Amino acid sequence: MSRERLVRETTLLKGKVILFSFLVAAVFLLIVLRLWHLQVIRNDDYRSMSENNRLRFVPVAASRGNILDKNGIVMVRNRPSFSLAVVQQEVKDEEELFRRLAAMIGLDPVEMAARWEKGKKQARYYPIILASNITRDQVEIVEENLIRLPGIEIEMKPVREYPQGALAPHLLGYISEISDNELNSDGFRDYNLGDYIGKSGIEKSYEKELHGRDGGKRLEVDAHGRVLRTISDSYPETGNSVQLTIDSEIQQKSEKAFGEQAGAAVAMDVNSGEILAFVSSPGFDPSLFSAKMPPDIWKGYLEDKRRPLENKALAGQYPPGSTFKIITALAGLEAGLIDKHTEVNCTGAYKFGNSTFRCWKKKGHQTTNLKKSLRESCDVYYYQLGEKLGVDRIAAMARKFMLGNATGIDLLNEKKGLVPDSEWKKKRFGVRWYSGETLPVAIGQGYLLATPLQLVSIISTVANDGLIYKPHLVKKVIDIEGKSVKEFKPEIIGKLEISRENFRLVKEALFSVVNESGGTGANARLYEIKVAGKTGTSQVVKMRDSNRQTQYRFRDHALFVAFAPYDKPEIAVSVVVEHGEHGGSVAALVARNILRAYFDSKKPKMKTSPKPVDNETFDEVGQPDDLPAAPESAREQVINKETGND
């Protein structure tokens, strides 16, 4: 090794070593500052993130409370439903996962991807529901293949079951997944994405009682999602059950009374305001709302001109027609403009100014007093009375009966109806009230609107001489042990200052409507019970046009209000049959069936068939037409059996 080769000039370089040392120091300082930033300044953030990492929350949905009828018969309960959930932090390739699931159990990858995107916003340890309401077969396939489906979990959730079928769907309401808007609103602070909540009816208005409190397990998991230990465990609290005032037997018979017809009926206990039956026809199947609604059924619901999704008893507003004559008559009596002897000569029409107002009976009723005017529903009598009263006095009486106000029933979205008067018209249209407009109002047409619920409240108030009970649907709320948590007592919300004598006069007339010859409500007659009532026809179109009459949507609505027994009223009923033409025929018949159902239910029960519902289903299945797939021999057997029974 030659020494001169080794020793070369290094002085130039040595100065640079110092510079390099400073540069190195600066960079190391940068690392230290960054560590300081992460470990000291942002420690809290990262500590909670590391907690989120290792903690997993497994929600255990609370079982929703049941809904019972007044006799404790279950109307809505729960059954287990399985849903497919995934924990996002364990999924490396979600598209591959969705492809596998699609191949295995035929789920829609697009829908899963949509739910995934939506669920990504929540905490990473919280499972995202990819599909609800999967079948037991699907559950089995998934559980066998869990090893190939990282992050997938099966969640068991209770869902609604309706042991009595689609009974009273508008009243009970349905539940379905909470929407984004609801989730962000104040009322649903404690709820999570994927929770089921009541969307209408009792399910909605008693959501807080029924829902219960969800529980869950806080688990420590490793990076592969394996559970290491349970850190905390809170058990779900089952929601309270709600006992209705509804009698499911009466309800069922009332619904049946409508057949295929659209309309609504409410039956109420006159002495408590308890609703006994609450019908909106046609109904729908509430169980379809908790699962994935088949699009064709949904389309069918929307396109049905009978509007099955609408709660007509609560939100259907109809001109009360002749049933309103009860109010006009009371207004006249109270004002002293008529008494029971006051007579009017009905010629079939009434001239007012330049126009002619017709009575429904073209030939006229001739000499008509108060009783006859109600019994035979003479329009001319009320045209004259209305003219004398003026709209404001009629309106004042209507308002006394709470028309134009919500009855305050324990359901949401109740409609108020409409009571027009001169002030209202000025506000609404900016013009004064013309006295010619009073005449239709006197017979329940014009701008007047009332819901079937309001109508039942009116007739009930008449029945008990002016006491207004608040209609209510829930008797009590009971906890899981069957203890009553909350009870709803009858609540009087008004007492009308109308003389008993005037009530007696009207009620007597209403009795004659059903029971005397010439009465328009003979269809509602029961043999052993005295029924009193009033028919009504509410015009859908102003002018009676025979061409239009034939078309369903232009036909008049049929109305009937009734109470019974006449001497000691117990039950009040209102019925609206949409496009049912004259109230006397159709609506009175429905009312009669409802009343019959009520009085039958009071009789001691004969123990013949404990499950009438099941028998009926059997009958339907047993019809040969419903068995096209069955072999010939089997069909013959069915037919033979039937003929044999004859």
Added chain:
Amino acid sequence: MIDRRLFTNIDWTLMILVLLLGCIGIANIYSATAPYRIIGAPYYLKQFYWLAFGFLLVILVSAIDYHLLEDISYWLYGILILLLVTVLVAGYSSMGATRWLHLGFIKMQPSELMKIVIIVTYGRFFSRFEVSGGMTVVNLLFPLAILAVPAILVMKQPDLGTATLIILIAVSMIFYVGLKWSTILIFTMVTIPAIWYGWSNLLHPYQKNRVLDFLNPERSKLGSGYHVIQSKIAVGSGGWFGKGYIKGTQSQLRFLPEQHTDFAFSVFAEEWGFIGCLMLVIIYFSLVLWGLNIARRCNDRFGSLLAVGVSSMLFWHIIINTGMVIGLFPVVGVPLPLFSYGGTSMITTMLGIGILQSISMRKFMF
């Protein structure tokens, strides 16, 4: 050849720093691999063997006069280039990259050795290359060519981390020799378009993703950005004093990727906190500073260049690895010297340390 003075001049500071880091490293690997189900010898034990083997290498290398390297440097360079070409042609693939070469019973990674060889080659070249006032562009052409061949070969494997390190070591040495300002200016004007070209043509999608994820880790929470986020969570949740030895939830529940190798530092940071990290960083800083000090004390131009080369190699490994762990740099597979588990890294590091020791021991010769 063995001089008595060599023993009296053994650089104990260097040895103690290396031993300290090696031991902390083993303890940390013990914790990092605690949640693993291990078949065969546990990692910390294997790392201990590697450390022992490393010290053997240090003794061997330091016993040899480093000037021998000067004589064989171009030979070494030629052999390494051949090996790198062989890797590309007949290498052993793992995880999408061809980095390994089977040499009978042993697997080796020529790209790792290239780090040392580029130091030696540059040392040899610049030790006879005297310029006053810094190098011009023309002066740079040959050294850049020497650099370009292995850098491109390594990048082709593809091994972005190692290629970057080879380039960074070379550039550090070039700056140590010195550049004219004009050279720097021209160089910048050439480099920027070159980087743009490299980005659009040479980088593999996974490499681009890593850079993009680094720039915006939220870009893919479960892809490669996941590593950065989990590592930052581990480091950040450590706080002042850490969660305690073998008590880090991020590491013990295995949320960290590669936690005994590339992300070993985040395990340490989680369990020992800011105070622990500060101590460790100070030790690493001392090591680099001591390497530079050896360069400063060395009166031999070749030795001084070698010492700066090795120091820069250590420095860049430390900075890129810790920077990656704390989210300052992209995720590139660069191990933390003496700390990350792995024999290859240990060999490269210890060869470097051996060279430093060799230089330090022989300062009396000049």
